[in-house]
Amino acid sequence: SATIEIRGLCKAYGQQVAVDDLSFTVLPGQVTGFVGPNGAGKSTTMRIILGLDALDAGSALIDGRRYQTLRSPLCHVGALLDAAALHPGRRARDHLLWMAQYNGLPGRRVDEVLEQVGLTSVARRRAGTFSLGMRQRLGIAAALLGDPGVLLLDEPVNGLDPEGIQWIRGLLRSLAADGRAVLVSSHLMSELEGSADHLVVIGNGRLIADTSVSSLLAAA
Numbered sequence: 001s002a003t004i005e006i007r008g009l010c011k012a013y014g015q016q017v018a019v020d021d022l023s024f025t026v027l028p029g030q031v032t033g034f035v036g037p038n039g040a041g042k043s044t045t046m047r048i049i050l051g052l053d054a055l056d057a058g059s060a061l062i063d064g065r066r067y068q069t070l071r072s073p074l075c076h077v078g079a080l081l082d083a084a085a086l087h088p089g090r091r092a093r094d095h096l097l098w099m100a101q102y103n104g105l106p107g108r109r110v111d112e113v114l115e116q117v118g119l120t121s122v123a124r125r126r127a128g129t130f131s132l133g134m135r136q137r138l139g140i141a142a143a144l145l146g147d148p149g150v151l152l153l154d155e156p157v158n159g160l161d162p163e164g165i166q167w168i169r170g171l172l173r174s175l176a177a178d179g180r181a182v183l184v185s186s187h188l189m190s191e192l193e194g195s196a197d198h199l200v201v202i203g204n205g206r207l208i209a210d211t212s213v214s215s216l217l218a219a220a
């Protein structure tokens with residue numbers, strides 16, 4: 001099982017501060033909701049955890065290591081950052097096969113993850129013909145290819161219908177129940193209801209609240 005540790009993280013783009021002395025931990029076996037309005041710094045934090053963006057100060061570690069130093073990253077960390085960015089002309093299954101090959105993962109994983117996200121029957125359709133919900137599922141399938149201990153999902157329910165939201169809730173619950181550390185962002189607290197065990201709330205790049213959902217409900 002894996003843990004994400006963010007300590008004193010700072011990041012600015014020129015004069016624009018995106019993340020400001022942020023610290024929190026994402027524990028295995030839990031869904032941690034990462035909540036804040038648009039522009040709060042959620043995506044920046046996730047990109048830094050994934051080594052896609054440089055940090056100015058502090059640290060963002062997965063099991064004590066920087067993402068860039070993991071030997072088979074896809075087997076440690078899966079991520080859904082922007083499902084809309086999937087290559088529209090490529091067939092769903094080919095997209096995953098290409099990713100598996102590129103990362104040295106067995107091809108059988110492709111059919112397993114397609115099954116896991118319920119896309120088996122449309123595996124040969126092109127991603128460009130998919131609804132937003134189906135693209136989100138395909139992005140999640142890609143994140144699950146390496147059977148990672150850590151999952152980062154940036155706004156996975158954005159634009160989904162209630163049925164799609166319900167489906168993602170169930171998936172998040174089962175992924176955490178298997179011992180994974182799951183960090184899922186949303187600009188709406190209500191979207192994470194019924195799925196998050198823990199909430200990290202940020203605004204203007206700063207920590208506002210870091211609390212377990214059970215203690216929050218006990219206080220209410």
Ligand code: ADP
Pocket residue numbers: 013016017018036037038039040041042043044045
């Ligand atoms: P969120 O994911 O919570 O919506 P972001 O991390 O995308 O927030 O953005 C945090 C802040 O950093 C915003 O003010 C945003 O405009 C800014 N920002 C994010 N990425 C860049 C970038 N590449 N260049 C300049 N500013 C950026």
Ligand code: ADP
Pocket residue numbers: 038039042043044
């Ligand atoms: P999010 O959905 O997290 O809010 P955005 O739509 O704000 O993401 O940003 C999408 C992309 O644009 C990201 O790669 C981000 O780094 C970049 N970006 C966001 N804000 C700015 C900005 N003010 N200047 C330049 N790039 C930005």
